[in-house]
Amino acid sequence: MNSSASSSAVAETGSSPWRDARHRLQRNRLAVAGAVTLLLLAAACVLGPLLSSFGYAEQDLNNTFAPPGSTHWLGTDQLGRDLLVRVLYGGRISLGVGLCATFVALTIGVVYGAVAGYLGGRADAVMMRLVDIIYALPFTIFVILLMVFLGRNIILLFVAIGAVEWLTMARIVRSQIMSLKKMEFIEAARTLGFSHSRIIFRHLLPNALGPIIVYTTLTIPAVMLLEAFLSFLGLGVQPPMSSWGTLIKDGAEKMEEYWWLLVFPGALFSLTLFSLNFLGDGLRDALDVRSAKD
Amino acid sequence: MTRAGFLCFLCFLWPFLGSCSRRLPETAGILRISQRNEPATLDPQLATLPDEFFVIRALSEGLVTPSPVGGTPIPAVASHWEATDNWATWTFHLSGSAFWTNGDVVTAQDFVYSIRRALTPATAAPKSSLFFSIKNAPAFLHGTVTDFAEVGVAAPDDRTLVITLARSTPDFLELAASGPWIPVHPATVEKFGINWSRPEHFVGDGRFTLVEWLPNQRIVVRKYPMHRNSYTTLVTGIQFLAFDNGDTEERAFRAGQLDITMAVPATKLDTYRNAEPSFLQTVPLHETRYLALNTTKVPLNDVRVRRALSLALDRKILTDKVVKGGQQPAFTFVPAGLGRYVPAVSLTENPDEARRLLAEAGFPGGRGFPRLELSTWPVSTPQLEAIQERWRKELGIEVALVQREARTHLAALAVGDYDLAFATAIPDYGSAADLLNRLTSGHPDNYPHWSNASYDRLIAGTNLTDAEKLLLNEMPLIPLYFNAKNFLVRPTVQGWREDALWTRYYENVSLHE
Numbered sequence: 001m002n003s004s005a006s007s008s009a010v011a012e013t014g015s016s017p018w019r020d021a022r023h024r025l026q027r028n029r030l031a032v033a034g035a036v037t038l039l040l041l042a043a044a045c046v047l048g049p050l051l052s053s054f055g056y057a058e059q060d061l062n063n064t065f066a067p068p069g070s071t072h073w074l075g076t077d078q079l080g081r082d083l084l085v086r087v088l089y090g091g092r093i094s095l096g097v098g099l100c101a102t103f104v105a106l107t108i109g110v111v112y113g114a115v116a117g118y119l120g121g122r123a124d125a126v127m128m129r130l131v132d133i134i135y136a137l138p139f140t141i142f143v144i145l146l147m148v149f150l151g152r153n154i155i156l157l158f159v160a161i162g163a164v165e166w167l168t169m170a171r172i173v174r175s176q177i178m179s180l181k182k183m184e185f186i187e188a189a190r191t192l193g194f195s196h197s198r199i200i201f202r203h204l205l206p207n208a209l210g211p212i213i214v215y216t217t218l219t220i221p222a223v224m225l226l227e228a229f230l231s232f233l234g235l236g237v238q239p240p241m242s243s244w245g246t247l248i249k250d251g252a253e254k255m256e257e258y259w260w261l262l263v264f265p266g267a268l269f270s271l272t273l274f275s276l277n278f279l280g281d282g283l284r285d286a287l288d289v290r291s292a293k294d
Numbered sequence: 295m296t297r298a299g300f301l302c303f304l305c306f307l308w309p310f311l312g313s314c315s316r317r318l319p320e321t322a323g324i325l326r327i328s329q330r331n332e333p334a335t336l337d338p339q340l341a342t343l344p345d346e347f348f349v350i351r352a353l354s355e356g357l358v359t360p361s362p363v364g365g366t367p368i369p370a371v372a373s374h375w376e377a378t379d380n381w382a383t384w385t386f387h388l389s390g391s392a393f394w395t396n397g398d399v400v401t402a403q404d405f406v407y408s409i410r411r412a413l414t415p416a417t418a419a420p421k422s423s424l425f426f427s428i429k430n431a432p433a434f435l436h437g438t439v440t441d442f443a444e445v446g447v448a449a450p451d452d453r454t455l456v457i458t459l460a461r462s463t464p465d466f467l468e469l470a471a472s473g474p475w476i477p478v479h480p481a482t483v484e485k486f487g488i489n490w491s492r493p494e495h496f497v498g499d500g501r502f503t504l505v506e507w508l509p510n511q512r513i514v515v516r517k518y519p520m521h522r523n524s525y526t527t528l529v530t531g532i533q534f535l536a537f538d539n540g541d542t543e544e545r546a547f548r549a550g551q552l553d554i555t556m557a558v559p560a561t562k563l564d565t566y567r568n569a570e571p572s573f574l575q576t577v578p579l580h581e582t583r584y585l586a587l588n589t590t591k592v593p594l595n596d597v598r599v600r601r602a603l604s605l606a607l608d609r610k611i612l613t614d615k616v617v618k619g620g621q622q623p624a625f626t627f628v629p630a631g632l633g634r635y636v637p638a639v640s641l642t643e644n645p646d647e648a649r650r651l652l653a654e655a656g657f658p659g660g661r662g663f664p665r666l667e668l669s670t671w672p673v674s675t676p677q678l679e680a681i682q683e684r685w686r687k688e689l690g691i692e693v694a695l696v697q698r699e700a701r702t703h704l705a706a707l708a709v710g711d712y713d714l715a716f717a718t719a720i721p722d723y724g725s726a727a728d729l730l731n732r733l734t735s736g737h738p739d740n741y742p743h744w745s746n747a748s749y750d751r752l753i754a755g756t757n758l759t760d761a762e763k764l765l766l767n768e769m770p771l772i773p774l775y776f777n778a779k780n781f782l783v784r785p786t787v788q789g790w791r792e793d794a795l796w797t798r799y800y801e802n803v804s805l806h807e
Contacts, residue, residue, distance in 0.1 A: 059683045061615040078561075078676050079616065079683070239679050239695050253541070254561040 021210075024286040031282020034275035041272055045091035054082035056089040057240040065258050075260040077250065086242045087265050093243040094269070097158055098224040104162025105223070106216055109169025114200050114208075116170070117177030128174070131167050139164060143226070144235060157236065161223055172215055176208035210287035217280035221273045228269065244269045323530035323805060325787065327554045327798075328537045328546070332510050336491040338476035339412045339419045344720070344796035347473040349534055352515050352800055354498035356476040357386050357405065357455070358467055360724075362791050362799040367471035371400050371499065372455070380462045384470075386455040391522045394479050396497050402449035408477040409447050421474040423731070424722055427466065429458045461756075465633055465725050472723035501527045501800065510536050528789075528804035547782050553805070554790060555782040560676075563619055563780060573782045576620040579720075580629040580794040581777040582729070583621075585668070585681075586707060586715045586741040589770050593664065594713065598655040600769040603714075604641060605648035606688040607681065609774060616680045619780045624773035627719075627762055628726040631794075635726035638759045639766055641773065645688040652689055660690025666713040668693045671700040677774075678716060707741040717741055718777070724795060726758050733765055744770035 025031055049056065054072075060080035068075040074083040116127040134142075146160040180186065181204060189199050205212075224244075230236045231245025239246075244265050251262030333346040338354060341347055351359075358367040358375075373389035392400040409428070412419040413435045426432045429446030433439040446458030459466060469475070478490070479497040486495045496504040501524060502515035513534040517527050535552065537543035540559040546552045558566060558574065566574040587594045587603070594600060609623035625640035649659070657663040670678055678695055685691050693714065698706065706712050719739075721728045731737065734753050735745040746768060752761035765771075783790050786806050791799045 057683055057686070059680060061611050061680065064615055079680055239675055240682065253559070257561065257565055 021286040025282050028282040028285060030278040031286075034278035034282070037271060037275040038279065041091065041268070041275070042095060045088050045095060048088035049085050049092075052082065052085045052088075054085045056085050056242060057081065067258075068260050074264045075258070077258075077261055078254070081240075083247075083260065083264060086247060087244075087268055090242040090244045090247050090265065091268065091272075093237055093241065094224050094227060094245070095272070097161065097227040097243070098220040100158040101162040101165060101223040101227075102216055102219045104159055105165035105169055105219055106212070107166075108163070109166035110173050110205065110212060112166065113170035113173030114177050114205055117174035118181055118196065118200050118204065120178070120181075124174070128171075131170055134164070135167055140229070143230065157227070157230070161226055161230075165219060165223055165226075169212070169215060169219070172211055173205075173208060176211055177204050180204050180207050214280060214284040214287060217276060217283055221276040221280075224269075224273065224276075325529045325532045325554070325803065325805060326552050327532060327534055328543050328552050328556045329513070329534045330537065330556045332536055333513070336496070336504070336507075337488075338478065339408065339417060339421075339474055341473065342420050347796070348798055349513055349515070350473060350476060351797065352500060352502045352532060353496065353504055354476045354478075354500040355392075356471060357388075358471045360471050360793060360795070360797045362793075362801070364793065367467045371477075375467075377466070381464045381466065382459045382462050384457045384459070384466055386457070386470075388453040388455065389522070390453055392499055393520060393522075394497050394499050395503050395518055395520075396479070396482075398479070398481075399452070400477065400499050401452040402455040403452065404477045404480055405455050406447050406449050407480040409475075410442050410445075411478065411483070412474060413445070419474065421472075421722060424469060424472055424474050424728075427459050427461075427463050427469065429460045431460075468633065468724040474722070502532065505531070510538075512536060523801065526801040528802060529800075532800070544782070547784075553784045553787050558619075558780045558782055560617070560619060566782065572785055575781055575783050575790075575792075577779045577781075577792050578620065578622065578794055579777045579779050579796070580632045580724070581796075582624055582627055582629060582719045583774050583777050584624070584627070584717055584719065585772040585774060586712075586717045587770055587772065588710055588713055588715075589742045589744045590710055591713060593655065593657070594666075596655050597768055598651040599657070600772075602648040602651040602655070602689060603685065604769055604772040605644050605651065606685055607643060607772070607774075608684065609643065612677060612680055613775045616677045617775065620778035621775040622778070624775050627765055627771065627773050628729050628758075629776045629794075632721060632729070633725040633727075635758060637762060639763045641766055648689060652691075657691070660692075663689075663691040666691075666693045667696045668714040668716070669696040669698055669703060669706065669712050670716040671703040672697050681774075708738065710741075710743045715741065717771075720796065726762075727753075727756065730758055730761050730765070733770065742770035744768070 058081060060076065062080065063072075063076055064078055064080040066072050066076040066080070072082050072084065074087065077083055077086065112127065112131075116124045142164055143160050146156075146163070150156045150160065177200075186199065186203060189203050194203075227236060227243060228245030228248060231243050231249065236245050237243045247265035248262065248269065251258075251265060255262040327348075329345050329348065331343050331345045333341070333343065333349060335341055336346065336350055336353065338347075338350050341350055355370040357370060357372040359370040361368045369389070371388055371392040372386040375384060375386045377384050386402075388400065388402055390399065394400060409425060411417050412422050412425050413431055415435060415437065422435055430439050430444050431446070434442060434445050439445065446460075448456045448458075450456060457466075463469070477499065479499075482490045482495060482497040486492075489495060490497075493504045493507050498504070501518055501521045503518045504513070505516050506512070506514040514531060515534075516531040517529065518524065521527065535546075537546065537552075537556070540555075540557050543552065543555050543557070544559055544562055547555050563574075585603075587600050589595055589600075609625070613621045613623050625642075626637040628635055628637060630637065652658070652660065652663075668678055668682065675695060675697065682693050682695060685693060703715070707715055707717060719729055719732065730753060732739040733742070733744060734740065734750050735747075746764070749761055749764050749768075752758075752764065779792065779796075781792075788804050788806060789802045793799075
């Protein structure tokens, strides 16, 4: 059996589930376009402000509300600040919040869900009821309260958002672990006397990675929306810093007279959200064969 | 469904269909004005906000009232008066044709009662200092004089009120025309206590009566036809409608639900200037917007730092390019044209001098300067961002902007829990003394918590010009600009006037469809 299996593997030039998934993803044009757009946007946000001759807080009070033109490509705002630099700078904040908060949510959610699912029984019941309770708290008010108590600090904003976004992740991971832990390879690991943590992190989690990756890509846009929403309410970043949320808020107030203040940040934000969602959908189709459409 | 069944169904629905169309209050001949801050009270001795006095002045009037064309106050309940003893004794003669809305005549005793009420500690009148020029009034409030007969207010008969002041006060009429001097009806206050100003109990002596008060929605007043001047009341009533922000207010105005707004969102100013200039009215205000500097904190306790912060600014570009609503740059603390006051000095702007002073104070180029917080209420960030950037560029110092809810902001100002704060000073009556008084040691509105014995002495000696000179030299606050009020008025409204002290005039205002 061993020899025939290895010979067929050689004939198929070493196909693995990961390689299959990558092929499926590459065939999904929307997902690829999303990934490329994201990379371009991220590069622009990181490099753009370095290349521009304007600073994000640099004011030119004799040149306020300038429409898009050759010096200021996207125009200027109420204080004569270059909108392009502010949009790119805002992108750093928004993408940064998205990645950091998602990382926090991912860490908490995966560990919590895996432990609950693996232990089962009473421990699982208690841990999941706690999740239910936190779920029941009004989400936005919870974040606002956190910010009020912890003060307005951009790092805390990441953490606060991450700390309320992990719940769904915990549930998904738990259900995956519960179905996996009944399987023979786990029985085998137990029989070999491996420790619980080794079983969870070396044997169970790698097999649940597909859904985790998919859900992560879908969490990032949700978190970015939440950051935009908080900034829109005036709880986000502090002036003169900008994030896409604060830029859109300012733009919405002035859109009737100065359309560029709303259109450009709004367009970039929408583009990012679309790209992330397309990529997430593509990843789900590629990694999770059972739920794929085709 | 059969036809009969359908009809039954309709009959059943009918009452609900009726209630679907939201019942709007009667609007014919009714002026609809927007309000911003919900009045906490309509009691003249307890009110503090302009929004409260907008309504109170429709419902009641005092001895004299501000003149709609400016200048000296004009007769209201008092028909004429004399001042003797070098403006230290004032005798008011009541007309006898002024009535409370329950039919009683307004008497001199009613005024004595109201003044006594404002000076009684149990009333806790927030504006009791407006009565302090009366002889022995502060002593009565603080309990060192217990017999009200020693206070300089007397009513020899029903129609004569004699007020004896502690010293010569030529602009006393301005004081008597201020909101807190408006009288209350003694019997009503005695009977209902704190609840007397509810619509079901309210008794005033003005040209309107209070009909309805729905908190955070509307206050409705109706013309009082028995008022002696009711022939100049040309509307049948006024609705004061609550709008908590300028954007919703402006949308309501565009939708025809409002005749007069409180303000115009700064971003809409240009639109109205270009498209509908006839809707837009601008009234310069005697209101100074300034930065309070917490003089109890390092490094703001150093006068060199305070002066450097002021010298580094460019007020003209701030008003012309950022605020842009007809505001005037403030180079003094007291607005020009307030009362009879003529300022003697004016602030200068000089970034080089600012840098030199900052270096002298130990922060050359802004090095080592702590990161201070500039706190504000949620209206004014762009102008403060401009100041923030100006200081960063000219002095090399960083400040952080902190927005707080308006009440929290005011509370923090009062207890000194801030570094730098955006604040505003609105005089209660047309006199520079009222503004400058606020910077005396221990005054509740002394937000910089500044204390200077020579300043206190100058104010006590009513040497206002030198006091302001000292103030601008010591710089516990940085005047930024004199505010202006921009608001929208529908062309159907005629004869609408507001003045620089937030007084609205309701006489001779008419509606033409």
